[in-house]
Amino acid sequence: MSFSQFYKNVELISELVAHVKNRINNQAEIRIWDAGCGMCQSTYTMAILLAESIGLQSYSDKITIIATDIDELRTFKSSAEKGIYPKNNLLNIPEAILDKYFSENNAHYQVSEIIRSKVQFKRHDLLTFKSVGTDFDAIICSNVMHHFSQIEQFKVLDMFTSSLKPGAMIFRI
Numbered sequence: 001m002s003f004s005q006f007y008k009n010v011e012l013i014s015e016l017v018a019h020v021k022n023r024i025n026n027q028a029e030i031r032i033w034d035a036g037c038g039m040c041q042s043t044y045t046m047a048i049l050l051a052e053s054i055g056l057q058s059y060s061d062k063i064t065i066i067a068t069d070i071d072e073l074r075t076f077k078s079s080a081e082k083g084i085y086p087k088n089n090l091l092n093i094p095e096a097i098l099d100k101y102f103s104e105n106n107a108h109y110q111v112s113e114i115i116r117s118k119v120q121f122k123r124h125d126l127l128t129f130k131s132v133g134t135d136f137d138a139i140i141c142s143n144v145m146h147h148f149s150q151i152e153q154f155k156v157l158d159m160f161t162s163s164l165k166p167g168a169m170i171f172r173i
Contacts, residue, residue, distance in 0.1 A: 005088075006090050006092060010045070013049055016032075016140060018053075019169055019171075020050060023167070029063075030137045031135055032139070033066045033139045033140070033163065035068055035124070035140065036068070036069055036142065037069050037080070038069060038076070039080060040121075043067045044111050047059075048115060056114060065119045066120050066132055066133060067080065068122045069123065069124070080119075083111030084105070084108050085110075086108055087107060087109060101115055126148075131160075132163075134163055137164075139160045139168075140170075140172075141171070157170070
């Protein structure tokens with residue numbers, strides 16, 4: 001499944017948002033790991049849906065998203081941090097959301113600072129079987145596992161499981 005555009009698979013991402021919303025009142029911080037995030041269109045889609053669901057203040061105060069990718073070309077981190085995308089990546093976004101969370105710049109749009117500020121980008125190879133952290137409330141793994149052997153998939157899932165808080169979930173979007 002490719003995430004070359006924003007707002008793909010919104011129904012599945014909305015399940016994660018509902019999970020986070022159920023946990024947010026009982027916790028000082030919500031930590032989410034987007035493992036294998038590519039160019040982060042799905043990461044930012046999730047962040048926007050979270051901000052819409054829980055409000056910008058709660059999003060700003062409580063959400064931390066760690067977005068990782070193997071980034072063999074070593075370009076994703078700088079591109080994703082800037083949050084600048086061509087217009088054709090944003091065709092699925094409702095106009096009200098586009099106006100609220102993006103600024104237009106010639107043939108590109110940039111994700112708003114409030115959304116970008118809560119996303120940390122890291123280069124990470126899942127096949128090291130080492131986590132980027134602990135105590136995650138949710139881990140998202142999209143368009144990655146099919147690249148791995150069955151044994152590697154089990155090891156990655158074991159790493160994910162050991163990185164979760166009790167009651168947290170892994171989402172394969």
